[in-house]
Amino acid sequence: MDLNRRRFLTLAATEGAAGAAVATAATIAPGAVAQAQDLRRDPKPLPPDAVGLLYDSTLCIGCRACQAACKEANGMEAEVPARYAAWNAGTWDSPTDLSGDTLTVIQVYQHGTMEEKDSPTDGYAFVKRQCMHCTDASCISVCPVTAMTKDEGTGIVRHHPDRCIGCRYCVLACPFGVPRYEFDDPFGQIQKCELCADVPGQDVPACADVCPTGATLYGHTETLAEEARRRLATRTGEAYAFPRGVLLRAEDGGDPVTDRARHEAPMGPYVEGIYGEHLLGGTQCLMLAGVPFTLLGVPEDVPDTSYASITEGIQHTLYRYMIGPILLLGGLIAFAYRSARQHRPEEWD
Amino acid sequence: MAHAPAQRHAPIGGRVITLPFVILAAFALAATFFLVERFVFGLGAVTNLSDGYPWGIWIAIDLVVGTAFGCAGYAVALLVYILNRGEYHPLVRPALLASLFGYALGGFSVLIDLGRYWQGHNMFLPWLSQYNSVMLETALCIAAYITVLMIEFSPVVLERFGLKNVRRKLDRVLFIFIALGVLLPTMHQSSMGTILVILGHQLSPLWQTQLLPLLFLVSALFMGFAIVVFEAVLASVGFRRPMETFILNRLCVAMAWLLAGFLIVRMADLVFDGDIARAFTATYDALTFWAETLLHVLALFLLWPRGPRPSAQRLFLAAFMLLVAGTLYRLNCYLIAYHPGDGWFYFPSVGEIMVTLGIFSVEVMLYLVFVKKLPVLHTVEAAYREEHAAEARERPAPG
Numbered sequence: 177m178d179l180n181r182r183r184f185l186t187l188a189a190t191e192g193a194a195g196a197a198v199a200t201a202a203t204i205a206p207g208a209v210a211q212a213q214d215l216r217r218d219p220k221p222l223p224p225d226a227v228g229l230l231y232d233s234t235l236c237i238g239c240r241a242c243q244a245a246c247k248e249a250n251g252m253e254a255e256v257p258a259r260y261a262a263w264n265a266g267t268w269d270s271p272t273d274l275s276g277d278t279l280t281v282i283q284v285y286q287h288g289t290m291e292e293k294d295s296p297t298d299g300y301a302f303v304k305r306q307c308m309h310c311t312d313a314s315c316i317s318v319c320p321v322t323a324m325t326k327d328e329g330t331g332i333v334r335h336h337p338d339r340c341i342g343c344r345y346c347v348l349a350c351p352f353g354v355p356r357y358e359f360d361d362p363f364g365q366i367q368k369c370e371l372c373a374d375v376p377g378q379d380v381p382a383c384a385d386v387c388p389t390g391a392t393l394y395g396h397t398e399t400l401a402e403e404a405r406r407r408l409a410t411r412t413g414e415a416y417a418f419p420r421g422v423l424l425r426a427e428d429g430g431d432p433v434t435d436r437a438r439h440e441a442p443m444g445p446y447v448e449g450i451y452g453e454h455l456l457g458g459t460q461c462l463m464l465a466g467v468p469f470t471l472l473g474v475p476e477d478v479p480d481t482s483y484a485s486i487t488e489g490i491q492h493t494l495y496r497y498m499i500g501p502i503l504l505l506g507g508l509i510a511f512a513y514r515s516a517r518q519h520r521p522e523e524w525d
Numbered sequence: 526m527a528h529a530p531a532q533r534h535a536p537i538g539g540r541v542i543t544l545p546f547v548i549l550a551a552f553a554l555a556a557t558f559f560l561v562e563r564f565v566f567g568l569g570a571v572t573n574l575s576d577g578y579p580w581g582i583w584i585a586i587d588l589v590v591g592t593a594f595g596c597a598g599y600a601v602a603l604l605v606y607i608l609n610r611g612e613y614h615p616l617v618r619p620a621l622l623a624s625l626f627g628y629a630l631g632g633f634s635v636l637i638d639l640g641r642y643w644q645g646h647n648m649f650l651p652w653l654s655q656y657n658s659v660m661l662e663t664a665l666c667i668a669a670y671i672t673v674l675m676i677e678f679s680p681v682v683l684e685r686f687g688l689k690n691v692r693r694k695l696d697r698v699l700f701i702f703i704a705l706g707v708l709l710p711t712m713h714q715s716s717m718g719t720i721l722v723i724l725g726h727q728l729s730p731l732w733q734t735q736l737l738p739l740l741f742l743v744s745a746l747f748m749g750f751a752i753v754v755f756e757a758v759l760a761s762v763g764f765r766r767p768m769e770t771f772i773l774n775r776l777c778v779a780m781a782w783l784l785a786g787f788l789i790v791r792m793a794d795l796v797f798d799g800d801i802a803r804a805f806t807a808t809y810d811a812l813t814f815w816a817e818t819l820l821h822v823l824a825l826f827l828l829w830p831r832g833p834r835p836s837a838q839r840l841f842l843a844a845f846m847l848l849v850a851g852t853l854y855r856l857n858c859y860l861i862a863y864h865p866g867d868g869w870f871y872f873p874s875v876g877e878i879m880v881t882l883g884i885f886s887v888e889v890m891l892y893l894v895f896v897k898k899l900p901v902l903h904t905v906e907a908a909y910r911e912e913h914a915a916e917a918r919e920r921p922a923p924g
Contacts, residue, residue, distance in 0.1 A: 215735065273868075275576070314723050320661035321647040322654070341647055342640020344579035345660050349723050353866055356576045357640055359569030364640055456725075473867065475726060483725040488657050490719055490735060495662070501712060508607060508704035515606045516700040 215489035216481060219457050220312040222397060223331035227371065228309050228460030229384060230400035232407070233472070234294050234444025235391035235418060236302040240282050242383035242392055244269060246306075249375045249382035252277045273305075276358035279369040280306035280383050285471050294445060294466025301465060303472035304392060306383070307354045307369035309333050312457035312482035315346035315355055315368075323366075324355075331397070331460050332373050337365040351456055351475055351483065380422045390420035390439045397460045399425045399432045404450045404464055410443045457482030534618060534681070534900035541894055549886040556883020559876040560637060568640060571876035577869025578860070580638075582877050585859035587634035587884055589717055590852050592667070595627025596749025597756070598674060599710040603746075604779070606703045613772060615903035618681060619760065620753050622895055625674045626888045632671055634884060635664075659719045666713035673709060676702045685899045714745035721858055729810045729862035730800040737858070740791055747783040748851040750776055754844035758837055760902070773840055774830075780847065781828040788821055813853070813861050820850035 247254070247269060254269035255277050264270065271278040283305060288298035295301075313333050316324045323340035326333055335355070346355045346366065358364030371394070372378040378385065384394035393400065403423060410416055417438035424433045444466055451469045452459035455478055463469070470476040494500055563571040574581050597620035605613045639645050647653050648664050655661055677699070683692040718741030721728055734740070754773050795801040804811050827843035860871065873881075896902055 314725075316655075317657050318660060318723060319655050320658040320664060321644075321650075337641075339644070339647055339653055340641050341645050342642065343635075343638075343660065344640060345658075345720075347576055347579035348863075351725055351727065353576065357579060358567075359572075359574060359576075359640075360567050362565060362567040364567060366640075475866075478726050483723045484657070486725075486735065487659060487719060487723040490722060490738065491657070491659055491662070491716075494715075494738070501708060504711065505704055505708045508707050509701060511607045511609065512700040512703040512707075515609045515611070516696075516703070518609065518611065 215493050216485045217489040217492060219482060219485055222311050222458065222460070223327070223329060225329045226311075226331040226397040226460050227395065228331075228397045228400060228462065229304075229306070229371070229381065230393045230395070230404055230423075231304045231461070231463045232391050232393070232404075232418075232444070233301050233303060233463065233465035233467075234446065235389045235439075235441065236282070236304065237389060237391070238282055238284060238302045239388065241386045241388065242280055242304065243271070243278070243282060245382040245386040246280045246369075247278070249372055249378055250279055252279070274354065274356055276356050276361070276364065276367045278356075279367060280304060283473065285467060285473075287471075296467045296471060299467070301467045301472065302391075303463075303465070303474070304383075305352075305354075306461070307333060307371075308352050308452055308459035308461045309371065310456065310459045310482070312484050314349040314351060314482070314484050317484035317488060318345040318349045320345070327373070330371075330373075332371050333368075334370050334373065335366055335368055340366055342366070349483075351478065384421055387420065388439075389441070390418040393419060393423050394421065395423035395432065396425040397462070399423055400462055401450060401453060403432065404453075404462055407443060407464060408446055408448075408450070412443055412445045414443045415440060416443045451476075454480045456480070457485065533614075534684070534903055536685070536898050536900055537896055537902055539897050541897060543893075546890060546893060549890045552879075552886035553883045553890070556880045556886075559880050559883075562876065563637060563880075568638075571874065571880075573871055573874040573877065575869060575871065577865040578863075578871035580859065581871060582860075582873045582881055583634045583638045585856055586852075586881055588631040589855045589859050591627050591631040591634070591884075592714070592717075593745050593748040593851060593855060594752050594848070595624045595631065596710060596714065596745045597621075597627075597752040598624030598677070598749075599707065599714075600746055600749030601753055602677075602703055602706050604776075606700070607707055613776070616753055616757065616772070618678075618901045618903075619756060619896070620749075621674060621678045622681075622892060622901055623752060623756060625671075625678055626891050628667065628671050628674060630884045630888050632667060634881075637880070659716050659723070663713045663716040663720060666709050666716065670706070670709040670713065673702050673706045677706050681899050681901060710745065711742065715739065715742040717741050717745075718858075724863065727864055727866075728858065729803070729864065730798070731795065731803050731810055731814045732858050732862045734794050734798070736790060736794050740787065740854075743783055743787045743790075744851050744854055747780050747787065747847060750780045750783070751844040751847040751851070754780075754840055755848060758841045758844070760896075761837075777828045777840060777843060778830050780843075781825060781830065784821060784825045784828065784847065788818075788825065810862055813857055817850065817853045817857055820846060820853060824850050 254266050255271040255275065256264050256266050256268070257270060257272055260270055271281050272283070274281055281304070283303050285301045285303065287296060287300070290298065290300045292299040293301065309332055311331070313324070313326065316326055316333065320343065321339045321341055323336045324333060324346055325336065342357065342364070344357050344366070347357055355366050355368045357366055372381040375382065380394045384392045387393070393403070400423060403419070407416070417440055419432075419434040419436070420439050421436045422434055426433050446464055446466060447468055451463035451465065451474065452461055455476075457480070463474075465472060468476070559571050568574055572581055572583075601613060601616050601620040604610050605617055636642055636645060648661065676695075680692055680695060680699070683695065715738035718737030718739070721733070721737055722735060724733070726733075754776055757773055792801070795804070804814050824843055824846040827839060827846060
């Protein structure tokens with residue numbers, strides 16, 4: 177047996193190789209970091225007939241008609257938080273957050289005396305939460321079984337419970353905290369807004385359909401973005417005829433189309449920017465507000481690149497055509513074969 | 526034993542039903558109770574999971590930490606069969622066994638955690654596969670690896686039942702499975718890091734990096750080696766076997782280099798991105814970051830080679846420290862440094878903890894049964910143990 181000699185030689189070899197590896201790692205680490213930033217795949221474009229909602233926080237009066245209409249349209253149960261249970265027998269639906277029974281919710285920012293609407297100090301402001309229908313959605317990218325899909329035309333992000341395995345990676349990954357799982361049901365499923373795509377007779381999503389002030393407006397995303405830009409460009413306090421319910425792109429390329437009476441009101445004070453226009457690769461639902469978006473509980477300090485494009489960039493670089501893994505396997509097989517030849521158990525020879 | 530010199534492995538024998546075994550079985554029984562509750566009343570009835578923290582310890586500990594512990598087989602196979610270090614061969618079978626249970630029970634945890642488990646097989650239907658999903662790749666790799674581990678371990682069973690023909694045939698192609706047994710963990714252990722990249726700002730910048738796959742891969746390797754050392758020392762104490770200190774010491778050298786590499790890459794990345802500044806703020810993130818870093822550095826200090834023969838205590842402590850450090854890194858990534866937004870809180874429920882303990886107990890129980898009944902451990906030590914058993918017979922039998 178030459179075990180001792182071999183031990184000595186391999187000891188030297190192991191340490192030498194490992195040392196070289198660490199030294200290499202130390203030199204290439206910063207370079208690798210820089211390179212990793214470039215692994216992003218190209219961003220996804222907005223679908224041709226992308227639709228969404230424009231929520232204008234300054235127009236919202238907090239009546240929650242959208243919430244009630246959404247529940248009715250989607251056949252969902254009323255929610256009563258524990259602290260209201262003593263006097264609310266369930267007749268008054270009062271959700272405080274999205275859930276397996278609530279696909280949209282109006283929340284409120286409150287500060288100090290709460291006197292002035294849309295003021296960050298001593299004021300209050302409403303925010304409507306629902307699926308943002310991202311252009312490049314994380315939930316679609318993470319789902320192992322294609323249970324989240326994006327409609328090729330309208331871009332509506334749909335969920336398919338018949339495919340879903342309930343891993344809740346979409347719940348974890350959504351930057352807006354939108355998909356919700358029914359934890360209290362032994363056969364629970366993921367729930368999220370689908371812009372009433374499957375609700376019979378609901379050409380316009382229920383929330384936009386019932387909104388009395390036009391705070392929630394349904395339409396083509398690009399048309400809604402134009403409308404939002406128009407509002408931002410208008411002087412605060414100036415009279416403006418806000419479209420209600422629906423604002424669609426005109427087929428002939430003319431002015432956007434709405435079939436309802438407009439809501440005359442003075443233009444609200446806005447903070448800069450359209451929430452959702454660029455952030456995280458853009459979302460099909462947009463928001464205007466009178467207070468900084470971050471106060472409304474939505475992520476703001478985030479990149480304009482979608483997280484999906486970063487992850488998929490890494491993954492598709494490592495696994496392009498499976499070349500890497502196949503080469504690695506080939507090498508491993510060669511080494512394993514060599515070792516197997518040398519260390520054949522003697523009792524079978 | 527007549528043919529003792531030729532045989533390399535032997536069952537260590539002894540009673541299966543011992544006091545520790547009964548205690549472990551009690552834990553497993555308690556876990557079963559909570560599992561029944563989970564399936565009858567839903568995940569919410571047993572766990573503290575929420576839409577803010579949709580993944581709890583069944584994923585973070587049972588799967589993510591559990592499979593890292595299960596990397597013993599990966600680490601040793603890499604060493605013995607790929608780097609051709611035959612002298613580590615005595616460690617292969619126990620390591621494979623630990624991996625088999627670590628991974629199988631990690632997979633089991635995923636199944637009980639799935640909210641729509643009755644559709645779990647959709648993961649294997651190619652027409653539903655979503656090839657951008659890191660989870661799809663991870664899950665398929667883990668499922669394949671569990672199969673490969675069973676094949677890699679099957680010679681032990683075949684040997685026990687004297688199926689030499691099958692064994693001989695398997696032996697001819699085993700190298701392919703050994704290669705797969707190194708490829709698959711390389712893929713899914715790194716992917717467990719990639720899984721978190723898409724969380725973006727929801728994971729603290731002290732952990733969020735595009736190098737997560739590399740860091741998870743390296744941490745899986747040194748945790749795998751640490752488990753080998755940890756178990757070898759435990760086995761030698763528990764079953765009164767000689768310590769393979771020389772082999773283990775050399776393993777520690779390899780671990781030290783891996784650990785140093787991990788720390789260098791991790792710190793270089795944080796400095797390069799400027800995120801390191803967050804480590805100097807008064808936040809829980811900074812606290813747990815330093816705890817994690819300190820544990821890694823401490824482990825490195827213990828592992829750093831000094832003399833030719835380190836004591837068993839130091840080996841054990843180093844391996845233990847490394848496992849704690851690696852565990853904290855993974856827990857930080859999957860739970861502690863994950864911030865879904867205001868208003869969410871997670872701490873595992875009694876039910877979750879009991880199920881995790883139960884699964885761990887089953888792992889240890891199976892390990893004990895297997896090493897006692899199957900030729901898992903090396904014969905050299907089995908012979909040594911017989912000598913000691915003879916000595917012990919002269920003394921009153923231990924309770």
